[in-house]
Amino acid sequence: MSMKIYNAQLSPYSARVRLAIYAKGLDAEIIDGFSTPELEAELEHLNPMAKVPTLVLDDVVVPESEVICEYIEDLGLGPSLRPESAQDKARMRLLSRIGDLYVMEPMTKLFSQINPKGRDQALVDRELAELTKGMNWLAKYLDGSPFAVGDRLTLADCTLAPMLYFYAQIGPMFGAAEPFKNIPTVGKYYDGLRSNPHAKRVIDELDLALAKVMGAKR
Numbered sequence: 001m002s003m004k005i006y007n008a009q010l011s012p013y014s015a016r017v018r019l020a021i022y023a024k025g026l027d028a029e030i031i032d033g034f035s036t037p038e039l040e041a042e043l044e045h046l047n048p049m050a051k052v053p054t055l056v057l058d059d060v061v062v063p064e065s066e067v068i069c070e071y072i073e074d075l076g077l078g079p080s081l082r083p084e085s086a087q088d089k090a091r092m093r094l095l096s097r098i099g100d101l102y103v104m105e106p107m108t109k110l111f112s113q114i115n116p117k118g119r120d121q122a123l124v125d126r127e128l129a130e131l132t133k134g135m136n137w138l139a140k141y142l143d144g145s146p147f148a149v150g151d152r153l154t155l156a157d158c159t160l161a162p163m164l165y166f167y168a169q170i171g172p173m174f175g176a177a178e179p180f181k182n183i184p185t186v187g188k189y190y191d192g193l194r195s196n197p198h199a200k201r202v203i204d205e206l207d208l209a210l211a212k213v214m215g216a217k218r
């Protein structure tokens, strides 16, 4: 089996796939899809959306982080990251969907507003309100235990670990010094999840990649 992932170290979607790969102990070639014009062209040729992550497994090309994770699960590679019951699977997918639709969407818009110079305050206020709404919904489904569903790592954790890393970073940039203050179950979950070695590895990678970008901007 040959597994290749077009990746960006600071992409929360790529980080989600890396976490699944690490937890499964799979041997994948992870390459920076935007590091050269040649690789970018190769990526665009494989995936018309030209986004990372993109998986190439043998001859099959799979874009979109959620679809990649589910595909790897369906192939039965490594330990399962899906819970057993249909109800828990639905909960796992719901959490990933809340993350994708109601957390990452506003957060991505806020990323463009990090620099206070030229900040569009109306946009920031609107997207912060959306983000708060999404995080409050998440809080209703998490009870503070270290895994989102059941007592082991699932795809919901793969989705949420990178998102919560960025949420923890972005709050203080927009005046929320303690971003988990009003959503303690989410904060407790995130603290617990970080003691999982695979989740910790990905969060450390994000931290390093962010420090590099911030260092380069100074």
Ligand SMILES: N[C@@H](CCC(=O)N[C@@H](CS)C(=O)NCC(=O)O)C(=O)O
Pocket (backbone or CB within 6 Å): 008, 010, 011, 012, 013, 014, 049, 050, 051, 052, 053, 063, 064, 065, 066
């Ligand atoms: N919904 C996609 C989002 C992927 C995505 O937006 N990736 C960004 C990096 S975080 C990207 O490749 N952006 C380059 C572009 O859009 O041209 C997923 O879950 O994989």
